[in-house]
Amino acid sequence: MYGLIVKMVASPGKREELISLLLQGTEEMPGCLSYVIANDPADDDGIWITEVWDDKASHDASLSLPGVKKTLAAARPMIAAFNPPVVTTPVGGRGLPAAKHAN
């Protein structure tokens, strides 16, 4: 599996709108096992995104999906900054499709 932990900073006052957009844009992404969007309670503009994919190729391919491209284009003006993502190698746990536990 392939994971990402990213802190994004919304443009001032735009966090809620940006999150609504991101939630819509994550509905159809082949190979995406988990994609959790969270507010940062310590930063009014902060958003944490934690992602689990079956592999890096699925993540990379998702960036070319028409729905994702459209979402990113609409989101870009509302994003003030991306912190450098942490890349992880998820090994298991709860909230991942059951089939993955057996692999």
Next chain:
Amino acid sequence: MYGLIVKMVASPGKREELISLLLQGTEEMPGCLSYVIANDPADDDGIWITEVWDDKASHDASLSLPGVKKTLAAARPMIAAFNPPVVTTPVGGRGLPAAKHAN
């Protein structure tokens, strides 16, 4: 919802054993919506844990569950350090129980 993003550092050579233990210890935790354990590919001893709970009370209560207490006691000698956790307020996404999307 209540979330945590934590980097844990295993004692040298103990990461795999520690992760196996943590995976067993996360099977029965009421209110736990997602609990993903991942290796840090940039740090041989690094482990990332990302958690989503229905609320903070469920997380706090989990620390008193007999199974979790037993796991933590067994894990402690294999943990070299905990980085300060990031607390988040998850708002939605994939990999969370469907009922939570409607709330």
